[in-house]
Amino acid sequence: xxxxxxxxxxxxxxxxxxxxxxxxxxxxxxxxxxxxxxxxxxxxxxxxxxxxxxxxxxxxxxxxxxxxxxxxxxxxxxxxxxxxxxxxxxxxxxxxxxxxxxxxxxxxxxxxxxxxxxxxxxxxxxxxxxxxxxxxxxxxxxxxxxxxxxxxxxxxxxxxxxxxxxxxxxxxxxxxxxxxxxxxxxxxx
Numbered sequence: 092x093x094x095x096x097x098x099x100x101x102x103x104x105x106x107x108x109x110x111x112x113x114x115x116x117x118x119x120x121x122x123x124x125x126x127x128x129x130x131x132x133x134x135x136x137x138x139x140x141x142x143x144x145x146x147x148x149x150x151x152x153x154x155x156x157x158x159x160x161x162x163x164x165x166x167x168x169x170x171x172x173x174x175x176x177x178x179x180x181x182x183x184x185x186x187x188x189x190x191x192x193x194x195x196x197x198x199x200x201x202x203x204x205x206x207x208x209x210x211x212x213x214x215x216x217x218x219x220x221x222x223x224x225x226x227x228x229x230x231x232x233x234x235x236x237x238x239x240x241x242x243x244x245x246x247x248x249x250x251x252x253x254x255x256x257x258x259x260x261x262x263x264x265x266x267x268x269x270x271x272x273x274x275x276x277x278x279x280x
Contacts, residue, residue: 097121097132098141102156111150157182187275193219194274197230197239204228204239207254213278215239217271228273233263242269 092100100120104112112120118129133150136142143151158180188194199213207228209215223229225244230237231251240251240261251261 092121094132094135094139098136098155101136101142102152105152105156111152154182154185157184187216187277189274190218195219195271196277199239201239203253203255203258204241205255207241209239209254209273209276210278213276215273216275216277218274219271221269223269223272229269230271230273232266232268232270233261234265234267237270239273 097120101112101117104116104120114126114129114133117133118124118126121129121132123129123132133142137144141153141155143153145151184191194216196214196216199209199215200211202211209228217230223242225242227242228239229242229251230239231242233251238251238261240253243250243252243260249263249267251263251267253260
């Protein structure tokens with residue numbers, strides 16, 4: 092077996108068992124007779140950046156465990172002959188999240204943002220920020236209540252506006268506190 096095949100077996104074990112394999116389990120996956128051979132394999136995978144260890148020596152998955160192949164583009168207009176082209180794999184976290192320490196997810200309820208393409212049941216990835224630009228979709232606390240709306244600034248006037256005509260703009264009476272700005276959307280079909 093090649094190093095990539097061994098790595099693929101470790102990744103498969105991780106997804107099947109929701110934990111990293113022990114050295115003994117790695118030896119079994121690789122069809123080695125000794126744990127020493129598994130240790131050498133692990134050290135090689137660590138040097139290649141495929142695995143890492145924590146401070147106690149326990150194996151940890153790396154970003155390579157979460158990569159999805161990127162095969163190119165598809166036209167959403169008129170059909171045309173498409174060629175599959177394998178681009179560099181990328182993890183969804185790497186693609187969707189710019190600032191990991193400041194990013195969190197929220198489940199969307201309500202229909203006030205449907206015209207912006209944000210539907211009930213969607214998940215938004217938001218980046219913690221206290222300030223937002225005109226037109227950005229924000230998570231904000233308005234007069235003590237939380238909402239997801241588009242921020243509008245007109246001179247000194249600030250409002251939060253829904254992306255659904257049945258909801259009027261919200262103008263803060265006392266307080267408006269921006270907590271985060273939407274940076275990505277996840278929807279499962």
